[in-house]
Amino acid sequence: MKTAVIIPALNEAGNIAKLVQETMTQPVEWVFVADNGSTDKTAVLAQKAGAIVISEPRRGYGYACAAGTKAALAAGAGILAYMDGDFSSLHIELPRLLAPIKQNQADLVLGSRVLGHIAAGAMLPHQRFGNWLSARLMSRLYHVTVTDLGPYRAIRADLMRSLKMCEMTFGWPTEMMVKVAKGNGRIIEVPVSWHVRRSGRSKVSGTLRGSLLAAYYILGVTLRYAR
Ligand SMILES: Nc1nc2c(ncn2[C@@H]2O[C@H](COP(=O)(O)OP(=O)(O)O)[C@@H](O)[C@H]2O)c(=O)[nH]1
Ligand SMILES: [Mg+2]
Numbered sequence: 001m002k003t004a005v006i007i008p009a010l011n012e013a014g015n016i017a018k019l020v021q022e023t024m025t026q027p028v029e030w031v032f033v034a035d036n037g038s039t040d041k042t043a044v045l046a047q048k049a050g051a052i053v054i055s056e057p058r059r060g061y062g063y064a065c066a067a068g069t070k071a072a073l074a075a076g077a078g079i080l081a082y083m084d085g086d087f088s089s090l091h092i093e094l095p096r097l098l099a100p101i102k103q104n105q106a107d108l109v110l111g112s113r114v115l116g117h118i119a120a121g122a123m124l125p126h127q128r129f130g131n132w133l134s135a136r137l138m139s140r141l142y143h144v145t146v147t148d149l150g151p152y153r154a155i156r157a158d159l160m161r162s163l164k165m166c167e168m169t170f171g172w173p174t175e176m177m178v179k180v181a182k183g184n185g186r187i188i189e190v191p192v193s194w195h196v197r198r199s200g201r202s203k204v205s206g207t208l209r210g211s212l213l214a215a216y217y218i219l220g221v222t223l224r225y226a227r
Contacts, residue, residue, distance in 0.1 A: 001078035001102055003154075004030040005094070006068035007051070008061055009085035013040035014199025020049035022091045023083070027098070030075055033085070034068035036060070042085075061204075062172030066165055073161055081154040082173075086197035088122065089152040096190045097154040107159050107185040108177070111152035111192030118194045127205040134174070134218050141226040142181035145189075149174060149218060152192050159185060170204065171217035178225040 005028050009016055016033060023031050033046035034054045047053045052075075056067035065082065072080050079101050083089050089111065100106035113123070114131070123131075135146050151173055159180065167175040180187055204210035 002029040003079040004032055004072035004077035005081045005083055006032045006072055007083050007085045008034045008064040009042050010036045010203055011038045011040050012085040012200055013042050013045055015086050016042050017045040017049040020046055020051040024050055026091050026094045032068045032072050034064035036064040060169045062168035065172050073157055077157050079154055080157050080160055082151055084151050088195050088197055090193055093192050100188055101154055101156055106188040108155045108180045108187045110189045111150050112148040112189040113150050113194040114147040115189055116191030116193050119196055122194045122196045124205055130215050134222055137222050144181045144187050167221055169217055170214040171221040174218045174221040
């Protein structure tokens with residue numbers, strides 16, 4: 001099964017080249033960087049490092065993930081893995097996410113930071129609480145066992161293709177989970193570690209606007225799709 005890693009990136013020039021190079025040392029066929037109008041050199045550095053850069057002009061985390069996904073599916077990937085572009089996840093843990101799909105034990109594998117390790121300062125208290133609340137809600141409403149809603153994850157490509165994603169902002173990762181759960185897909189969690197971003201600034205949990213929007217979309221999608 002050929003694997004594509006999709007990295008949504010917005011102004012990650014300080015991270016992206018090394019991250020792409022490191023990721024390509026893993027058993028993956030492609031690294032797609034979904035650039036969302038970065039004003040720095042993210043796109044050119046990612047391309048030089050060996051990634052396929054997908055430019056998505058519509059602003060929104062979900063638009064970027066969707067554009068990267070579309071390109072990876074068109075390339076013929078059998079497994080899609082998602083990873084942030086700031087070194088908060090480790091490339092060496094990728095095989096953990098891929099193994100259950102390759103062994104046909106799961107359709108969606110979620111990297112759980114709660115089951116793994118969160119480095120000091122890598123997750124702010126409001127983010128920990130929001131994750132805990134969302135995971136509890138999701139477990140209750142969708143009869144799944146999840147401890148986290150982390151971005152580091154892998155999914156079978158044919159399942160992803162069937163999901164008909166429509167949340168084009170911060171609700172995208174949550175929509176993936178609730179739709180797989182509703183379709184009785186096999187979801188498992190594996191422990192992953194979570195680290196302080198290496199360079200540059202947070203656009204989501206480190207800002208008030210990003211945090212409020214993320215909470216609104218994550219909780220909103222969790223509740224809305226349960227109906
Ligand atoms: N393409 C794209 N990527 C984004 C956007 N917002 C955040 N990202 C990327 O998504 C990942 C997570 O964002 P980050 O700023 O680290 O959020 P945090 O981990 O909550 O602090 C990083 O790779 C960002 O570059 C966006 O609007 N478009
Ligand atoms: Mg981050």
